[in-house]
Amino acid sequence: MNIATLLSGGVDSSVVVHMLKESGYTPSLFYIKIGMDDDELLHCTSEEDIEMASLIARKYGCSLDVVDLHKDYWDNVVSYTIEKVKQGLTPNPDVMCNKLIKFGVFEQRVGKDFDKTATGHYATTLEKNGKVYLSTAKDPIKDQTDFLAQINSLQVSKLMFPIGHLMKNEVRDIATKANLPSAKRQDSQGICFLGKVNYNDFIRRYLGEKSGPIVELETGKILGKHNGYWFHTVGQRKGLGLSGGPWYVIKKDVAANIVYASKGFDAEAQYGYEFSMRDFHFITDNPWENRRSEIDVTFKIRHTPDFTKGKIIQTPEGYRLISTERLQGIAPGQFGVVYDAESRICVGSGEIM
Numbered sequence: 001m002n003i004a005t006l007l008s009g010g011v012d013s014s015v016v017v018h019m020l021k022e023s024g025y026t027p028s029l030f031y032i033k034i035g036m037d038d039d040e041l042l043h044c045t046s047e048e049d050i051e052m053a054s055l056i057a058r059k060y061g062c063s064l065d066v067v068d069l070h071k072d073y074w075d076n077v078v079s080y081t082i083e084k085v086k087q088g089l090t091p092n093p094d095v096m097c098n099k100l101i102k103f104g105v106f107e108q109r110v111g112k113d114f115d116k117t118a119t120g121h122y123a124t125t126l127e128k129n130g131k132v133y134l135s136t137a138k139d140p141i142k143d144q145t146d147f148l149a150q151i152n153s154l155q156v157s158k159l160m161f162p163i164g165h166l167m168k169n170e171v172r173d174i175a176t177k178a179n180l181p182s183a184k185r186q187d188s189q190g191i192c193f194l195g196k197v198n199y200n201d202f203i204r205r206y207l208g209e210k211s212g213p214i215v216e217l218e219t220g221k222i223l224g225k226h227n228g229y230w231f232h233t234v235g236q237r238k239g240l241g242l243s244g245g246p247w248y249v250i251k252k253d254v255a256a257n258i259v260y261a262s263k264g265f266d267a268e269a270q271y272g273y274e275f276s277m278r279d280f281h282f283i284t285d286n287p288w289e290n291r292r293s294e295i296d297v298t299f300k301i302r303h304t305p306d307f308t309k310g311k312i313i314q315t316p317e318g319y320r321l322i323s324t325e326r327l328q329g330i331a332p333g334q335f336g337v338v339y340d341a342e343s344r345i346c347v348g349s350g351e352i353m
């Protein structure tokens with residue numbers, strides 16, 4: 001079996017290479033390069049990562065290629081991110097990077113020549129009735145299925161997640177015992193490029209600044225000033241620069257450039273029990289076909305270790321989720337990621353409206 005492995009130079013994907021070698025495979029290793037080397041502000045250092053990846057490749061006698069997907073990342077993930085922010089929404093570049101870059105463009109250019117593609121994502125796959133499903137990792141804190149919730153069945157059936165059945169500390173132990181140069185490296189903060197640059201600087205570069213009022217939702221009182229609604233997200237607490245809080249962003253008026261905030265942990269306006277999703281994407285198949293009633297599921301509305309219980313209902317516009325617990329900061333643009341009632345299979349995701 002020919003295996004391509006996505007190697008970031010971090011501990012997780014290094015352990016993937018080690019485990020594949022232990023199982024008798026010699027994977028071909030690929031480092032994906034993203035970033036603007038000529039831009040001071042948006043510079044993203046990849047030298048150290050590539051150096052680390054080279055050490056791993058040499059140790060295990062594997063080939064290593066650096067694949068430059070900078071332009072593809074810019075055309076797909078960055079443009080999506082800016083477009084959503086401009087509309088006042090909260091985008092998720094990690095989800096789009098997996099769908100369009102790691103398992104999109106990479107697959108079309110390189111992965112297609114291999115039987116399998118292995119990564120160090122914390123996720124698993126599960127075979128049922130001849131189909132392959134995306135399923136959750138053993139380590140609930142590290143689980144990354146929410147970031148993978150827009151990939152499709154072809155992608156899932158080709159993927160290998162060798163560390164998905166391990167806890168993070170078990171991965172570190174393997175790395176230490178195997179003397180991997182990356183054993184002590186810190187966890188990378190999410191993905192590639194947008195995870196490494198200052199997000200506000202990046203947004204400012206593309207959308208500039210435009211001063212507007214921060215208004216108390218309940219009273220209409222002007223509390224202060226912001227530099228552009230695009231710097232603020234529904235549910236956000238830090239960074240509003242107001243005293244006497246805590247203050248939370250409740251909603252935004254994009255046309256009028258107003259950010260509405262409410263005060264206090266218990267401000268009712270920051271909570272909700274339900275939300276609708278557009279363009280709901282099923283990863284492998286629609287397990288609720290022909291079922292008109294409410295279906296028990298679990299779900300996430302942001303990257304947290306906990307799953308929330310709820311019911312999903314099909315509506316003429318898409319799908320609606322009704323939660324059993326109150327939800328803080330339901331941010332339009334983020335993905336509602338839906339799992340089966342046992343939080344094992346990741347069924348799919350839709351953009352929160």
Ligand SMILES: Nc1ncnc2c1ncn2[C@@H]1O[C@H](COP(=O)(O)OP(=O)(O)OP(=O)(O)O)[C@@H](O)[C@H]1O
Binds near residue numbers: 011188192
């Ligand atoms: N620049 C890159 N080039 C190639 N593969 C990458 C790159 N960045 C991430 N990956 C792949 O995607 C997986 C998940 O990436 P993520 O950014 O979440 O890092 P991580 O979980 O900290 O993993 P690692 O410790 O391997 O960096 C990595 O384990 C690796 O297989």
